[in-house]
Amino acid sequence: MKIIICGGGIAGLATFLHLRKHLPNPSTHSIKIYESHRPRSTAPLSSLDLSTLSESTATVGGGLGISPNGMRVLRELDPALHDVVAAQGFRAENFVFKGANGWALGVQRTGDGGVRGVEGGEEEVCIASSRQGVWECLMRAVEEGGGVVRYAKVVGIERDDGSGVVRVRVVDEEGRVETEEADLLVGADGVKSVVRTALFGEDEKFKPTYTGLSGVGGFLSTPLPPAITHPPSMVFTFGRNGFFGYSSSRPLSSESLMWWSTFETSSLPNTKFIDPAAIKAALVERHKHWADPVVQDIVSKAKVESIYPTWVLPELPHWGERGVVLVGDAAHAMDPTTGQGASQALEDAQTLALLLKELLSTGETSRCITGSEKQRVDVAIKLLYDIRSPRAHEIVERGKKIAGRKANVGVVEEYFMEDNARGCESAVVYLVG
Numbered sequence: 100m101k102i103i104i105c106g107g108g109i110a111g112l113a114t115f116l117h118l119r120k121h122l123p124n125p126s127t128h129s130i131k132i133y134e135s136h137r138p139r140s141t142a143p144l145s146s147l148d149l150s151t152l153s154e155s156t157a158t159v160g161g162g163l164g165i166s167p168n169g170m171r172v173l174r175e176l177d178p179a180l181h182d183v184v185a186a187q188g189f190r191a192e193n194f195v196f197k198g199a200n201g202w203a204l205g206v207q208r209t210g211d212g213g214v215r216g217v218e219g220g221e222e223e224v225c226i227a228s229s230r231q232g233v234w235e236c237l238m239r240a241v242e243e244g245g246g247v248v249r250y251a252k253v254v255g256i257e258r259d260d261g262s263g264v265v266r267v268r269v270v271d272e273e274g275r276v277e278t279e280e281a282d283l284l285v286g287a288d289g290v291k292s293v294v295r296t297a298l299f300g301e302d303e304k305f306k307p308t309y310t311g312l313s314g315v316g317g318f319l320s321t322p323l324p325p326a327i328t329h330p331p332s333m334v335f336t337f338g339r340n341g342f343f344g345y346s347s348s349r350p351l352s353s354e355s356l357m358w359w360s361t362f363e364t365s366s367l368p369n370t371k372f373i374d375p376a377a378i379k380a381a382l383v384e385r386h387k388h389w390a391d392p393v394v395q396d397i398v399s400k401a402k403v404e405s406i407y408p409t410w411v412l413p414e415l416p417h418w419g420e421r422g423v424v425l426v427g428d429a430a431h432a433m434d435p436t437t438g439q440g441a442s443q444a445l446e447d448a449q450t451l452a453l454l455l456k457e458l459l460s461t462g463e464t465s466r467c468i469t470g471s472e473k474q475r476v477d478v479a480i481k482l483l484y485d486i487r488s489p490r491a492h493e494i495v496e497r498g499k500k501i502a503g504r505k506a507n508v509g510v511v512e513e514y515f516m517e518d519n520a521r522g523c524e525s526a527v528v529y530l531v532g
């Protein structure tokens with residue numbers, strides 16, 4: 100089978116690894132990954148415009164927390180990969196919630212308690228990391244598994260209903276256009292997915308919407324404050340005029356402090372280029388009365404490295420058909436407050452690969468499933484949606500409730516946020532780095 104993965108972010112790379120692990124007769128399948136953006140580690144913010152930033156979290160750099168469920172998927176995929184992801188990041192055992200006025204609102208353990216009696220069932224905790232850090236671990240695993248990421252943008256997708264083949268047009272960095280054929284196209288191309296557009300057309304009701312919230316963030320090289328080291332924690336502070344979080348993104352010994360600040364902007368800024376000085380001035384203004392000295396220290400030293408307008412996707416009636424399937428943010432971009440985007444992408448990748456394993460294997464289990472390989476692939480695509488979309492729906496709904504709390508809140512609401520913070524389960528992670 101020829102498989103093309105559009106997008107080399109967390110969902111795309113994880114899909115490659117799960118398919119390589121689970122597909123029966125691995126040598127009979129070719130899997131290509133196309134990625135439109137080379138990883139950005141050094142490009143200056145001023146060289147990026149908002150449409151680029153909205154296109155891809157790859158260009159944002161940024162930080163994220165992989166929740167225990169996502170870490171468990173990594174362990175099941177490959178314990179060694181799990182361990183390198185955990186080792187390069189920060190083991191955030193607790194979420195600490197505060198009010199901008201300095202009040203402590205609550206502490207919540209992130210650990211899932213482990214799975215008793217199961218080998219590899221050790222407790223998983225949230226791992227805070229730069230997105231780049233997680234991506235590099237996955238990328239190394241892909242390369243070690245013989246995978247290659249081609250830096251080219253998918254610009255056109257056509258399905259030949261007669262042969263069932265999917266034709267994928269790509270443009271490489273030199274502007275050369277090529278057309279590739281696939282039996283399965285996986286759209287792992289994020290919130291502004293072209294694969295989703297090929298499936299649903301230009302209908303606005305299937306397009307992402309801006310949440311009205313944007314975030315800025317970065318990384319500081321500085322000794323870590325005790326608030327996040329004893330015990331290892333991520334700190335989330337809610338205020339009347341926004342939200343501020345800090346944590347480390349590296350092991351405790353590293354002195355790498357990650358921070359992010361979220362604020363309401365009713366419409367996307369309409370300037371073409373982003374002005375880091377103006378963003379910094381707004382950051383200082385927004386947090387100047389916040390009580391936590393760590394927030395003040397970060398704000399005074401911060402160099403704004405990224406800005407991210409947040410987009411969410413309406414729920415889709417399916418995640419694919421006839422040889423084309425969506426995974427990760429392309430299928431269900433959710434509010435970052437859920438802290439589940441990366442973990443849900445990992446769950447999609449694992450579920451898709453396990454379904455294909457069952458449906459394509461010629462063994463005992465699949466004797467009752469009839470049909471050609473293409474028909475079986477289409478059953479896998481449908482089952483992925485049936486199995487995964489109720490879970491994604493539940494998380495999206497939870498995200499909406501939490502998101503309602505992090506926009507600007509009044510003094511009285513801030514007072515009552517103690518109750519809210521307690522109700523947030525392990526989900527309140529809002530990272531922009």
Ligand SMILES: Cc1cc2nc3c(=O)[nH]c(=O)nc-3n(C[C@H](O)[C@H](O)[C@H](O)COP(=O)(O)OP(=O)(O)OC[C@H]3O[C@@H](n4cnc5c(N)ncnc54)[C@H](O)[C@@H]3O)c2cc1C
Binds near residue numbers: 110441
């Ligand atoms: C501010 C913010 C904070 C977040 N915090 C968290 C968190 O704490 N925990 C968490 O789990 N998740 C978090 N997330 C979500 C998480 O980053 C995403 O859910 C996750 O990265 C999804 O990965 P993905 O691979 O589906 O999409 P992406 O990371 O967007 O990757 C898609 C890839 O496809 C590429 N691509 C796009 N179009 C094309 C094309 N036409 N051709 C080829 N390639 C293409 C892009 O360049 C990109 O590399 C956060 C997101 C944001 C925005």
